[in-house]
Amino acid sequence: MIKDILVCLEGSPSTEAATRIAIGVARACGAQMAGLAIIDEPDIRAGTPTSIGGASYKHERDETLVADAKKLADDWVALFERRCRTAGVPARSLEIVGRPAESILTEMEAHHLTVIGRDANFRFETEEHDRKTLNAILHQAMRPVLLVPETTELELGHTVLVAYDGSHAAKRAITSFAASGIAQGRAVHVATVDDNGVLAREMSERAVAMLRAANVPATAHNIVSILSNIEALFKLAKDLGAGLMVMGAFTRGRLRELFSGSVTRGLVEQTEIPLYLQH
Amino acid sequence: MTYATPTWAVAPFVCYLLLIATLPLFFGAFWEHNRNKLIVAALVSVPVLVYLFGIRVGGGQMLLRTACDYVSFIALLAALFTISGGICLRGSVAGTPRVNSAFMAVGAVLGSLIGTTGASVLLIRPLLRANEHRAYTTHIVVFFIFIVSNGAGLLTPLGDPPLFLGFLRGVPFTWTLRLAAPWALVNGVLLSLFTIIDHIVAAREKRNPRRAAGISHFPASPNEPLHLDGAINLFWLLGIVVVVFVMGTYGTPLFGDSYLRSLVQVLGMLGCGALSLVSTKREIHEANRFNWAPIIEVAVVFIGVFITMIPALSFLGERGASLGITKPWQFFWVSGALSSVLDNAPTYLTFASLAVGVTNSGGATLSVENLGALAFHPLGQHLLEAVSCGAVFMGAITYIGNGPNFIVKAIAEQHHVRMPSFFGYTLWSLAILVPLFGVVSHIFF
Numbered sequence: 001m002i003k004d005i006l007v008c009l010e011g012s013p014s015t016e017a018a019t020r021i022a023i024g025v026a027r028a029c030g031a032q033m034a035g036l037a038i039i040d041e042p043d044i045r046a047g048t049p050t051s052i053g054g055a056s057y058k059h060e061r062d063e064t065l066v067a068d069a070k071k072l073a074d075d076w077v078a079l080f081e082r083r084c085r086t087a088g089v090p091a092r093s094l095e096i097v098g099r100p101a102e103s104i105l106t107e108m109e110a111h112h113l114t115v116i117g118r119d120a121n122f123r124f125e126t127e128e129h130d131r132k133t134l135n136a137i138l139h140q141a142m143r144p145v146l147l148v149p150e151t152t153e154l155e156l157g158h159t160v161l162v163a164y165d166g167s168h169a170a171k172r173a174i175t176s177f178a179a180s181g182i183a184q185g186r187a188v189h190v191a192t193v194d195d196n197g198v199l200a201r202e203m204s205e206r207a208v209a210m211l212r213a214a215n216v217p218a219t220a221h222n223i224v225s226i227l228s229n230i231e232a233l234f235k236l237a238k239d240l241g242a243g244l245m246v247m248g249a250f251t252r253g254r255l256r257e258l259f260s261g262s263v264t265r266g267l268v269e270q271t272e273i274p275l276y277l278q279h
Numbered sequence: 280m281t282y283a284t285p286t287w288a289v290a291p292f293v294c295y296l297l298l299i300a301t302l303p304l305f306f307g308a309f310w311e312h313n314r315n316k317l318i319v320a321a322l323v324s325v326p327v328l329v330y331l332f333g334i335r336v337g338g339g340q341m342l343l344r345t346a347c348d349y350v351s352f353i354a355l356l357a358a359l360f361t362i363s364g365g366i367c368l369r370g371s372v373a374g375t376p377r378v379n380s381a382f383m384a385v386g387a388v389l390g391s392l393i394g395t396t397g398a399s400v401l402l403i404r405p406l407l408r409a410n411e412h413r414a415y416t417t418h419i420v421v422f423f424i425f426i427v428s429n430g431a432g433l434l435t436p437l438g439d440p441p442l443f444l445g446f447l448r449g450v451p452f453t454w455t456l457r458l459a460a461p462w463a464l465v466n467g468v469l470l471s472l473f474t475i476i477d478h479i480v481a482a483r484e485k486r487n488p489r490r491a492a493g494i495s496h497f498p499a500s501p502n503e504p505l506h507l508d509g510a511i512n513l514f515w516l517l518g519i520v521v522v523v524f525v526m527g528t529y530g531t532p533l534f535g536d537s538y539l540r541s542l543v544q545v546l547g548m549l550g551c552g553a554l555s556l557v558s559t560k561r562e563i564h565e566a567n568r569f570n571w572a573p574i575i576e577v578a579v580v581f582i583g584v585f586i587t588m589i590p591a592l593s594f595l596g597e598r599g600a601s602l603g604i605t606k607p608w609q610f611f612w613v614s615g616a617l618s619s620v621l622d623n624a625p626t627y628l629t630f631a632s633l634a635v636g637v638t639n640s641g642g643a644t645l646s647v648e649n650l651g652a653l654a655f656h657p658l659g660q661h662l663l664e665a666v667s668c669g670a671v672f673m674g675a676i677t678y679i680g681n682g683p684n685f686i687v688k689a690i691a692e693q694h695h696v697r698m699p700s701f702f703g704y705t706l707w708s709l710a711i712l713v714p715l716f717g718v719v720s721h722i723f724f
Contacts, residue, residue: 047307049300049678049701052580052622053396054685055311056572058303061689068695128697 001181002029006111008104009037009076009093010124014117018148019083021274022115024155025146026089029181035080035093036107037073038100041066043126065125070095072124101136108143113180118149118268118275138249138264144176144278145249151272156182157243162190162218163233163267164207169248173278174207177246178214182276188218189240193232197224230266242273249277284597288330288590295323295587296621299580300679313579320583327587341589344648347541348447349585353578354545355443356394358519358552363397364569365512365559370505374410376477379419382406383426383473387466390431391438393516399428399683400567400690405505407694415480420691420698421707422473426466428683429675433462433668437523440682441618441627441670448628449651450663452527461668461723468715509563515555522547577682584625592632596639596647605637607724611665615673615716619680619708627670634662665724672716676708677701 007022009015019035026033044065050058077093084091096103100122108114116137121130137145160183164170177183190207194200200222211218225232237245250264267275298319302310309315331338372378382402389398403423410416432438435455436446442455526544534540563569595602604613614630632647638659639645645652645659653659674681678688678701688698699707 045307047304047310049685050303050307050310051679051682051685052299053573053577053682054679054689055303055576056570057686057689058307059311059572060568061693064693 001179002026002031002112004111004113005031005033006104006107006114007033007035007080008114008116008120008122009035009073009080010117010120010122011072011076012117012119012121012150014119014148014150016117017150017152018115018117018120018146019080020154021146021148021152021156023084023087023089025113025115025182027087028184031089031112033084033089033091034107034111035077035084035091036104037076037093037095038103038122039066039069039073039095039097040100040123040125041069041097042099043123044069046126069125100130100133101140104133104137105140108137108141108145111143113144113146114141115146115148118147118271134268138268138277138279141249141279144173144180144276147268147271147275147277149271149274152274153243155243156186156274157241158186159240159242160186160188160244160246161233161237161240161242162188162207162211163245163247164190164192164204165248165263166192166203166206167248169250169279170207171210171248173246173248173276174210175214176278177276178211178216182244183211183216186244188216189221189236189242190218191221191223191233191236193223193225193229195224197222200224228266229263230270233267234270237273244274244276245271246276247278249279283335284590284594285330286594288327289594291323291327292587292591292625295320295583296625298323299584300621313575316576316579317582320579320586323583324586327590330590335590338589341593342586344537345585345589347538348444349581351447351541351545351548352440352444352585353574353581354548354552355437355519355523356396356440356577357574358548358555359394359397359437359516360574361552362512362515362519362555363393363401364567365509365515365555365563366401367508367563367566368401368405368505369508369566370405370503372405372409372505374406374413374416374419376474376481378409379406379477380470380474382409383422383470386423386427387431387470390427391434391462392520394437395428395432395439395681396683396686398431399423399687402427403687403690404567404694407691407696411694413481414484416691416696417698418473418476418480420687420696421704422469422476424684424687424704425675425708425712426469426473428687429681430462430465430469430672433458433465433671435520436527437520439671439674440624442667444624444628445631445650445654445663445667446523446527448631448647449649450654451651452524454654455667458664458667461672461719464719464722465672465715468718469711472711508566509559511558512555515551515558518551518554519548522551573686581624584622588625588628592628592647595629595633596636598633598636601640602633602636604633607661607665608720610634610662611669611716611720611724613669614666615669615676618670619673619676622679623670623674623681627666630666630670631663634659634666637662661724668719668723672712672719675712677705 005022005026007019045062073095081091081093122133123130190204192200192204204220204222208218208220223232331342386398386402410419436443436452530540534543610630614626618626631650635645635647635653638656653663678685692698
């Protein structure tokens with residue numbers, strides 16, 4: 001059962017949704033929460049080509065941006081603590097000065113689950129979008145991540161879809177999800193997409209057996225579809241009314257991802273429901 | 280053929296320019312301190328000083344002359360910096376496309392009067408403040424760099440440091456006015472293009488309103504009309520123009536000796552700067568965040584530039600046409616291309632010296648010490664026009680091509696304007712400026 005939830009704080013609407021969902025999970029599991037705000041000083045102060053006479057202006061810029069980032073971090077932490085207090089969930093907060101990906105990965109080790117807004121930008125002072133941090137976390141994290149898009153309903157919902165492809169990451173996702181306590185009281189469905197329906201059925205039933213062994217009853221689905229894997233999974237999630245999808249993250253090597261694309265990346269970019277991901 | 284200047288003597292200059300361009304990127308924390316900049320400048324200067332005092336005949340004299348140029352150069356920059364730091368544009372105005380275009384147009388003229396750095400620092404904060412409510416402002420700052428921080432400075436030696444270096448080497452004060460046509464073409468086209476783009480962006484903002492993000496660093500102020508504080512500084516600015524013009528035009532008949540003339544010029548410029556300092560209210564300096572750090576940095580870095588460029592300039596003056604760059608359009612593009620990645624002031628002098636060499640290979644006997652003769656030579660004047668336009672205009676191609684580019688970027692980012700990366704900005708320039716410079720090259724060179 002999850003006892004510690006880490007919420008990565010910043011200012012986007014998806015982090016607002018992530019905090020809401022995290023509070024819901026914490027209340028259901030009796031977990032305590034930690035809010036993490038990051039001041040990305042290394043990226044703000046990073047070296048850059050500077051014209052003659054520009055160094056003092058860069059210094060002034062850096063000081064201002066670091067101070068702004070600190071102030072925003074204070075605001076987010078205060079808001080997080082207020083919300084947790086209102087919800088009656090025990091919480092503490094952290095402010096770390098450092099690179100976002102490294103800071104989050106280090107902090108994740110001490111928590112059972114990390115909740116992140118899908119469109120979170122932890123490098124907001126220097127970048128318009130921050131795919132780099134999320135990519136690093138999803139590729140390197142040893143613990144599960146709950147990724148929450150802005151479009152998430154108020155709560156996780158009563159139906160969970162487990163997308164299972166037989167990979168080690170998918171197996172780890174099922175194991176940690178079954179142990180998390182999130183499955184309690186929810187209808188769990190397992191889907192495997194493959195051109196060979198029999199194979200897909202066998203694979204999904206293996207996942208169902210794994211879940212059953214952990215006292216999580218589940219229903220198997222095999223999907224043979226002319227749609228892409230991503231579209232087929234989204235369609236089934238919609239048909240089932242799923243409020244959460246569970247899957248292994250980046251199950252193929254980066255080189256294969258480069259040439260044949262990544263299902264994880266597609267799901268992360270397009271999902272309208274939270275994703276429970278484990279690398 | 281034997282030359283007075285050996286090839287190796289140019290190496291410190293090349294090396295130093297590369298260090299200036301790359302050290303802030305790879306060793307930013309090291310480069311932040313002026314003491315470290317001074318150490319680098321001293322280290323690269325050592326071989327040149329050994330060459331000048333130990334090998335080169337008349338090397339000491341060359342160094343003395345260069346030292347005079349350096350002091351005049353820094354005195355002008357310091358005086359303009361002080362005076363422009365005493366002027367503050369206040370009041371609230373909404374950043375509509377018409378207002379923004381007016382800002383750019385004023386900056387395009389002002390740049391030649393108070394220097395592109397002064398005009399940039401004076402106008403960028405009011406412009407950012409006027410546009411604080413807008414969601415998309417990147418294009419405004421990029422065009423500001425194109426127009427006010429670079430293109431504006433072509434008309435007088437006060438406009439851009441390269442032109443003042445030319446002036447110190449004898450190019451008459453009013454000679455740059457002959458560049459009015461390319462100045463008008465470049466700034467006119469950029470201003471028109473900016474107006475169109477800003478109209479399109481503003482219309483898009485109306486259709487899809489999006490809140491501007493970030494913490495505001497502008498003081499809250501009631502609606503007050505736009506006005507100038509510290510207007511007395513316009514008088515001191517006029518003083519600088521008079522000093523520079525009079526010393527450039529009548530300095531020799533009045534004072535004869537070039538060192539005495541330089542001294543009077545420096546004292547005149549510094550006097551104007553000092554008068555600005557004492558006559559400006561403290562609150563204006565505070566509003567402009569005025570401090571000496573930028574000018575100290577410029578002074579420190581340019582010590583190395585001025586020392587190491589001595590053999591480099593004489594090398595180019597001697598080799599001239601043998602280097603293969605002989606036509607005005609070649610001077611325009613090559614001096615421009617180098618100005619875009621190295622600082623444009625030393626690049627200007629480098630190519631002006633090469634122009635002397637090319638002109639001399641046609642039978643003339645010009646000196647790199649006196650660019651005034653080049654400015655009136657039938658071929659030389661075209662080469663110098665090309666170098667002037669290339670160095671001033673193409674300084675806009677990257678953030679490091681001209682001093683104010685990065686200053687404007689840093690101030691904009693401080694106010695949470697999302698500025699393009701180094702390469703992102705260069706893509707803007709390649710798409711907009713390079714075709715425009717192609718037209719300039721075709722028409723004028």
